[in-house]
Amino acid sequence: MMGQAELADPRIAGSGTVADGGLFGTPLFQDPHARNLARVGVIDIGSNSVRMVVFDGAARSPAYFYNEKILCGLGAGFAETGRLSATGRPRALAALKRFAALAKGMNVTSLVTVATAAMREAEDGAEFKAEAERETGLTIHVVDGREEARLSAQGVLLGWPGAFGMICDIGGSSMELAELLGDGQVGARETSDLGPLKLQGIKGGKKAIKAHIKDRIAELREQFTEPAGRLFLVGGSWRAIARIDMERRGYPLKVLHEYRMTRKDIRATIAYIQNADMEDLRARTGTSAERMALVPLASLVLKELVRCFKPDEVAISSYGIREGLLYEQMSDEQRQRDPLIEAAYQMELANARMPGFGRALYRFIEPLFGSIRPEMKRVMRAACLLHDVSWRAHPDYRAEVCFDNATRANLGGLTHEERVYLGLALLHRYKSSRKDTGFDPLLELLTEKQVQQAEIMGRAMRFGAMFTLEKPLDHGKLKLYPKKGILELTLKTDTARDLFGEVAQARFKALAAAIGAEPVVKGMG
Numbered sequence: 001m002m003g004q005a006e007l008a009d010p011r012i013a014g015s016g017t018v019a020d021g022g023l024f025g026t027p028l029f030q031d032p033h034a035r036n037l038a039r040v041g042v043i044d045i046g047s048n049s050v051r052m053v054v055f056d057g058a059a060r061s062p063a064y065f066y067n068e069k070i071l072c073g074l075g076a077g078f079a080e081t082g083r084l085s086a087t088g089r090p091r092a093l094a095a096l097k098r099f100a101a102l103a104k105g106m107n108v109t110s111l112v113t114v115a116t117a118a119m120r121e122a123e124d125g126a127e128f129k130a131e132a133e134r135e136t137g138l139t140i141h142v143v144d145g146r147e148e149a150r151l152s153a154q155g156v157l158l159g160w161p162g163a164f165g166m167i168c169d170i171g172g173s174s175m176e177l178a179e180l181l182g183d184g185q186v187g188a189r190e191t192s193d194l195g196p197l198k199l200q201g202i203k204g205g206k207k208a209i210k211a212h213i214k215d216r217i218a219e220l221r222e223q224f225t226e227p228a229g230r231l232f233l234v235g236g237s238w239r240a241i242a243r244i245d246m247e248r249r250g251y252p253l254k255v256l257h258e259y260r261m262t263r264k265d266i267r268a269t270i271a272y273i274q275n276a277d278m279e280d281l282r283a284r285t286g287t288s289a290e291r292m293a294l295v296p297l298a299s300l301v302l303k304e305l306v307r308c309f310k311p312d313e314v315a316i317s318s319y320g321i322r323e324g325l326l327y328e329q330m331s332d333e334q335r336q337r338d339p340l341i342e343a344a345y346q347m348e349l350a351n352a353r354m355p356g357f358g359r360a361l362y363r364f365i366e367p368l369f370g371s372i373r374p375e376m377k378r379v380m381r382a383a384c385l386l387h388d389v390s391w392r393a394h395p396d397y398r399a400e401v402c403f404d405n406a407t408r409a410n411l412g413g414l415t416h417e418e419r420v421y422l423g424l425a426l427l428h429r430y431k432s433s434r435k436d437t438g439f440d441p442l443l444e445l446l447t448e449k450q451v452q453q454a455e456i457m458g459r460a461m462r463f464g465a466m467f468t469l470e471k472p473l474d475h476g477k478l479k480l481y482p483k484k485g486i487l488e489l490t491l492k493t494d495t496a497r498d499l500f501g502e503v504a505q506a507r508f509k510a511l512a513a514a515i516g517a518e519p520v521v522k523g524m525g
Contacts, residue, residue, distance in 0.1 A: 039054065039055070039056050039065065039106065039107060039108050039109050039110075040054070040055045040056075040062075040108070040109065040110045040111075040112075040326055040329065041053070041054045041055075041066075041103045041106075041108040041110065041111040041112070042054075042055075042111075042112050042113075042114070042322040042325050042326065043096065043099050043103075043111065043112070043113040043114070043138065044114055044116070044321055044322050045074070045092065045096070045113065045114065045115035045116065045118075045119060045140065046074070046075075046115075046116050046117075046118065046171050046172060047074055047075030047078070047116065047117050047118035047171050047172025047173035047174070047195060047197050048071060048072075048073060048074070048075065048076075048171065048172030048197065048236070048290070048291075048294070049069050049070060049071050049072065049172075049236065050069070050070050050072050050074070050092050050095040050096065050099075051067070051068065051069040051070070051322070052066065052067075052068055052099040052102065052103070053066070053067050053322045054066040054067075054103070054106055054108055055326055060330070060334050060335075060337040060339055060342040061337075061339040061340070061342040061343035061346065061411075061412060061413075062326065063346075063410070064410060065106070066102070066106065068099070068102075070091065070092075070095040071288060071290040071291070072085075072088045072091040072092040072095060073085050073087070073088040073091070073172075073197075073290065074088040074089065074091075074092045074118045074119070074172075075088070075117065075118035075122075075172045075173040075195070075197045075198075076088055076172075076197055077197075077201075078118060078121070078122060078173060078197060078198065078201070079197070079198050079199075079200060079201020079202070080201050082122065082123050083122050083123055083124050084118060084119070084122045084124055084125065084128055089128060092128075092132075093128075093131065093132055093135060093136075096113075096132050096135075096136045096138060097135060097136050100136040100137060100138055110329070111138070112141070112325050113138045113139060113140045113141065114140070114141050114142075114143055114151075114321065114325065115129065115140050115141070115142045115143070116142075116143060116148050116171055116173075116174065116321070117145070117148075117171055117172070117173035117174035117195065118172065118173050118197075119140075119142055120142045120143070120144060120145075121173065125142070129142060144191075145174055145176055145190075145191025145192075146176075146189045146190070146191060148169070148174070148176050148191065148321060149167075149169065149176035149177060149178040149186075149189035149190065149191060150178060150186050150189055150324070151321045151324035151325060151328070152167055152169035152176060152178065152234050152320045152321045152324055153167045153178040153179075153180055153186040153189070153324065154186065154323075154324035154325075154327040154328060155234065155317070155319040155320040155321055155322065155323035155324035155327065156180065156232045156234065156317045156319055156320075156324075157180070157184060157186075157324075157327060157335070158319050158323045158324070158326065158327045158339065158412065159257065159258075159317060159318075159319045159323070159339060159412035159413060160232075160317075160412075160413065161184065161335065161336060161337070161338065161339070161413070162182060162183065162184060163180045163182070163230070163232065164180050164181060164182030164229060164230065165179075165180050165228060165229040165230030165231060165232060165311070166178065166179055166180065166224065166228045166229070166230070166231050166232070166309070166311070167180060167231075167232040167233075167234055167317070168231060168232070168233055168234065168235075168238075168305060169234040169235050169320055169321070170194070170195060170196075170233075170234070170235040170237050170238055170298060170301065171195050171235060172195045172196065172197040172198075172294070173193070173195040173197050173198045174191055174192060174193060174194070174195045174198070175191070175192050175193075175194035175195055175301065176189065176190070176191045176192070177189065177190050177191075177192075177220055177223075177224065178190075179224060179226065180232070184332075184335060184336070188223060188224055190220055190223050190224075192216050192217075192219075192220060193216065194213060194216055194217070194301050196237060196294035196297040196298050196301075197294070199212070199213070199297045199300075199301075200297065209297065209300065210300060210304075213300055213301055213304050214304055217301075217304045217305055217308050218308065221308050221309060224309075227310075227312075228309040228310065228311040228312070229311065229312055230311060230312065230313055230314075230315060231305075231306070231309065231311035231313070231314045231315070232314075232315050232316075232317045233302075233314060233315070233316050233317065234317050234319070234320040234321075235320065236291055237291065237294050237295060237298035238298070238302070238316060239256050239316060239318070240285070240287050240291050240292065240294075240295050240298070241266075241269065241270075241273070241295060241298065241299055241302060242256055242259050242261065242316045243256065243285040243286070243287060244269055244272065244273060244276075244281060244285055244287075244295070245259075245261055245265055245266070245269040246259070246285075247281070247284055247285050248268065248269055248272050249265070252441040252442045252444065252445070253407060253416050253419065253420070253442055253445065255407070255408060255416065255419065256316050256318055257316060257317065257318035257319070257410075257412070258315060258316065258317075258414060258415050258416055258419075259315070259316040259416065260313055260314065260315050260316075260415075260416070261313075261314045261315075261316075262313065262314070263306045263307075263310070263311070263314070265314075266302060266303065266306050266314065267303065267306075269299075270299045270300075270302065270303045273295060273296060273299050274296070274299075278292055278295075278296075319412070338378060338413060339411075339412035339413040340378060340379075340382050340411060340412065340413035340414055341378065341381060341382060341385070343382075343409075343411050343412070344358070344381070344382040344385035344386050345385060347385070347386060347389045348385045348386065348388070348389060350389075351388075351389040351390075351391075351392075352388040352389050352391070353388055353391055354388065354468060356470075357388070357468060357470075358384040358385035358386070358387060358388070359384070359385070360469075360470065360471060360472055360473070361384040361387060361461060361464045361465065361472070362380065362381050362384040362385075363472075363473055364464045364467065364472045364473055364476070364478065365380075365384070365457075365460040365461065365464050365478065366380075367477075367478050367479050367480060368456070368460055368478060368480050368487075368515070369453075369457070370480075372453070375418075376418075376421070376453075379414075379418050379421055379422050379425075380425070380457055382422060383422055383425045383426055383429075383457060383458075383461065384461060386402075386405075386406070386422075386426060387426065387429050387461045387465065388465070389405075390402045390405060390426075398430045398431075399426075399427045399428075399429075399430040399431035399434075399437070400427070400437055402423065402426035402427055402429065402430060403423040403424065403426060403427040403437070403439060404423070405423075405426075406419060406422040406423035406426050407419045407420055407422075407423040407442065416445055417445050417446060417450070420442050420443065420445050420446055421446060421450055421453075421454045422454075423439075423442075424439075424443065424446070424451065424454040424455065424458065425454045425455075425457040425458040425461070426458065426461075427439075427458060428454070428455050428457070428458020428459055428461075428462065429458045429461040429462050429465070430462070432459075432462075432510060452514075455514055456511070456514045456515055459507070459510055459511040459514050460478075460511055462507055462510075462511075463504065463507040463508050463510075463511050466499060466500075466503065466504040466507060467496070467499055467504075469495070469499075474492065474493070475491070475492050475493045475495055475496035475499075476489060476490060476491050476492060476493075476496045476500075477489070477490045477492065480515065480517065481517075482517075485516065485517050485518055486517055486518050486520050487508075487511065487512040487515055487517040487518065487519050487520065488520045488521075488522065489508060489519070489520070489521050489522070490521075490522045490523050491521065491522065491523035491524060492523060496523070497523070497524060500521070500524075508521070
């Protein structure tokens with residue numbers, strides 16, 4: 001899709017499906033052990049920002065119950081002084097006091113506080129740690145660079161079970177690399193001083209900075225002998241560059257997680273940054289002034305990184321060290337669950353009129369999609385679980401709400417193309433036509449065949465929803481004969497014949513027309 005390299009999907013393990021307890025399995029959310037991980041909080045004290053995230057909604061695909069970031073600049077000026085920023089320290093302490101109070105008020109059952117490069121390297125880091133612990137009651141864990149790399153890699157695994165390739169996490173004062181071995185394991189890990197706040201302190205201007213970056217990345221490259229394959233970028237500066245890439249390309253979907261770039265894209269965007277009015281670019285991309293100030297230096301690091309490691313593709317990960325700490329608390333069984341399916345289960349359980357019918361609906365329409373690829377079958381499973389979660393929306397806007405929810409929801413395990421595919425299928429679950437919906441620019445991310453397939457899937461769910469029975473397959477059966485051009489519906493019971501009224505008949509004919517098949521009904525009398 002989109003002309004990118006064809007690589008095996010990192011979410012599809014071994015036999016062709018991510019382990020999720022069978023085709024659907026038992027939802028992880030019904031596992032009492034998983035509920036023990038609900039309302040987990042993480043405070044991350046970085047060189048540039050201090051952030052608290054509270055996860056909720058069960059373990060494998062948690063919702064962000066609370067997420068707040070304060071750009072304290074704790075590591076600003078460290079390269080010159082070797083100490084934490086005099087203005088950043090009180091701001092960071094105030095942020096930690098606030099976060100400790102918030103966590104208590106939210107009844108956070110588990111709160112982990114970690115500090116990274118600035119606090120571990122500054123000569124007054126231990127002093128500030130003691131002060132912060134005394135003032136807040138928090139226990140602060142200062143992690144070394146290799147441990148930071150491991151936790152960030154685990155964060156990527158939260159969204160991509162079975163991911164392989166390399167992660168690169170850039171902070172204010174450091175940059176970490178780690179290998180993902182494709183089996184949920186983290187391989188080699190290294191840290192460096194390539195954070196933008198550190199680079200600001202290098203004397204000799206841009207030429208000296210470029211030389212330093214080149215030397216450091218060459219040293220890192222010697223530590224990693226395997227090809228990079230996929231490069232997963234973690235960190236605020238990388239996300240800011242991705243937003244600029246979206247702006248440059250006129251990319252229609254403004255979701256950073258799973259956004260893909262080629263090496264050519266990155267080179268073009270770095271040239272774009274170098275020639276841009278940074279204030280204008282900041283306003284157009286919605287980037288904070290503090291973050292945008294670090295982008296030019298971060299872009300130099302990224303340029304050399306992709307030149308030296310030559311990844312086949314580059315993906316943005318919104319998941320990092322905080323999500324890695326959550327992943328740390330999961331069992332191996334939980335880690336193997338498909339985050340998309342688990343999130344869809346939770347949404348169905350919380351919002352659908354008939355929780356559990358999504359699984360039955362999938363079984364009912366599955367015979368129409370025998371040739372669909374495994375990675376798209378999981379999207380179809382998710383669509384069936386989500387097919388009724390937006391029923392409370394106004395009927396005139398329900399289809400559009402479904403599309404928006406799918407394409408903009410905080411879901412892991414979905415490429416951008418799959419997001420749009422899922423949204424389009426759910427749109428057609430409620431609406432025959434997509435005319436005047438305003439979604440045409442997003443549909444450009446799909447091929448014509450994918451658009452057609454998503455429409456058929458939506459129409460199949462639209463028809464299948466007419467048989468809102470616990471076990472629709474006991475009453476009716478669909479079968480497609482592609483070579484004959486026939487879509488066959490067999491009605492097995494009197495109940496099925498009663499349900500096959502005028503509206504159901506019209507939807508069945510519309511489904512057959514979308515497929516390009518003749519509708520045939522058996523068992524009517």
